[in-house]
Amino acid sequence: MSASPPPVPTPQLGSREGWFEALRPFAYLNHAAVSPHSAPLRAAVTRCMDAYASEGIGGFGGTLARRTALRGRLAALLDAGADEVAFVPNTTTGVISVAQSIAWKPGDRVVLFRGEFPANTTPWQQAALQYGLRLEWLDLADFDASNEAGLAALDEALRVGVRLVAVSAVQFKSGLQMPLAEMARRCHERGAELFVDAIQGFGATPISTTMGFDYLAAGGHKWLMGVEGAGLLYVRRERMSQLLPRLAGWLGHEHAFDFLVRGPGHLRYDAAFRRDAEVFEPGTQNVLGYEALGVGIIPAETLGVAAIHAHVNAYLDALERGLLALGFRSLRAPEAARRSTILSVETPAGLDPVRLHGELSARSVVCGLPDGVLRFSPHFYNHVSEVQGVLDATHDALTHLQALPRS
Numbered sequence: 544m545s546a547s548p549p550p551v552p553t554p555q556l557g558s559r560e561g562w563f564e565a566l567r568p569f570a571y572l573n574h575a576a577v578s579p580h581s582a583p584l585r586a587a588v589t590r591c592m593d594a595y596a597s598e599g600i601g602g603f604g605g606t607l608a609r610r611t612a613l614r615g616r617l618a619a620l621l622d623a624g625a626d627e628v629a630f631v632p633n634t635t636t637g638v639i640s641v642a643q644s645i646a647w648k649p650g651d652r653v654v655l656f657r658g659e660f661p662a663n664t665t666p667w668q669q670a671a672l673q674y675g676l677r678l679e680w681l682d683l684a685d686f687d688a689s690n691e692a693g694l695a696a697l698d699e700a701l702r703v704g705v706r707l708v709a710v711s712a713v714q715f716k717s718g719l720q721m722p723l724a725e726m727a728r729r730c731h732e733r734g735a736e737l738f739v740d741a742i743q744g745f746g747a748t749p750i751s752t753t754m755g756f757d758y759l760a761a762g763g764h765k766w767l768m769g770v771e772g773a774g775l776l777y778v779r780r781e782r783m784s785q786l787l788p789r790l791a792g793w794l795g796h797e798h799a800f801d802f803l804v805r806g807p808g809h810l811r812y813d814a815a816f817r818r819d820a821e822v823f824e825p826g827t828q829n830v831l832g833y834e835a836l837g838v839g840i841i842p843a844e845t846l847g848v849a850a851i852h853a854h855v856n857a858y859l860d861a862l863e864r865g866l867l868a869l870g871f872r873s874l875r876a877p878e879a880a881r882r883s884t885i886l887s888v889e890t891p892a893g894l895d896p897v898r899l900h901g902e903l904s905a906r907s908v909v910c911g912l913p914d915g916v917l918r919f920s921p922h923f924y925n926h927v928s929e930v931q932g933v934l935d936a937t938h939d940a941l942t943h944l945q946a947l948p949r950s
């Protein structure tokens with residue numbers, strides 16, 4: 544019998560202790576891109592590799608049990624059932640899974656948003672080519688202005704008849720938290736379904752199936768603090784029977800493993816497909832990726848997503864005030880309910896954001912640069928006392944760049 548693993552250190556708001564002590568940057572503010580690997584995550588992955596190193600396939604049973612438990616834990620974070628959750632390698636695969644499984648009729652309309660991250664547009668555009676769908680592009684600028692303006696534009700599109708609306712829970716560039724509950728309600732009133740790309744929210748911004756969306760996909764390497772290549776897809780139970788198993792593989796069948804473990808007579812090619820979300824898991828899974836995700840979600844489970852959201856927003860309040868004073872323009876929504884855990888700012892006129900981003904990085908402040916804005920995205924372990932240092936680094940970088948001759 545193997546010894547039980549050492550306990551995972553308790554995550555604490557505002558502290559790297561036990562989790563991110565190896566992290567070098569003074570301020571790591573890039574969870575909207577990639578989460579650093581925490582110490583307990585590395586330990587769990589190493590333990591799994593050690594088990595495979597010494598036992599080969601004997602290590603599989605443990606990983607399967609942990610992955611089954613993880614399915615339930617992810618479902619619990621979303622207020623979903625475990626039968627509604629599938630493991631998919633990334634957000635895009637989740638989008639493709641649904642886009643290719645709907646029983647489309649030629650001419651069905653799909654609403655997309657200009658300004659979205661393309662993970663939630665390309666698969667629908669491809670489905671449009673294959674199944675003769677009509678795409679209706681709305682502009683996120685309406686939602687930037689106000690929820691009322693955005694929802695009015697959505698209402699207008701839905702009036703014509705729409706099969707599906709695809710949107711992010713949190714916008715990757717502005718950090719805007721979308722009004723999912725209102726969008727889902729409007730979609731359903733008009734017979735449409737709502738697909739949500741949740742990668743920029745799930746884990747740090749409250750997101751629940753009680754909001755009413757029909758599908759959700761999220762990679763695990765940002766706010767869920769896992770690694771790249773291990774994410775999830777949620778499919779509302781009532782929608783499952785309407786989907787076609789067009790992308791199903793050998794593991795999508797009922798009792799798919801029987802022929803490998805139960806002796807002769809179980810190898811068949813006509814077994815029924817699973818009727819739960821696992822039908823979207825066509826083949827062998829990313830064992831190490833899900834070991835990592837199993838640890839990554841512990842802060843969300845123990846601290847609570849709402850507490851993480853509040854903690855990060857207190858940090859971003861201070862950072863935003865300081866950046867405004869330095870001449871930046873904030874893209875953060877003024878209303879608390881429309882904020883996520885992302886603060887994006889436009890650089891002062893005449894300053895090249897790419898160079899400023901490089902100067903900040905050289906000063907040990909790691910942030911993102913999506914579509915030309917500076918994006919700050921801390922997590923539970925960042926402490927508000929960092930903010931002054933971030934502002935000092937920014938001031939210093941601005942002074943340095945403004946002193947340089949214009950190129």
Ligand SMILES: Cc1ncc(COP(=O)(O)O)c(C=O)c1O
Binds near residue numbers: 576711
């Ligand atoms: C809104 C959004 N969707 C999707 C992705 C990534 O998609 P995937 O997980 O398929 O790589 C990102 C960022 O990487 C994102 O910001």
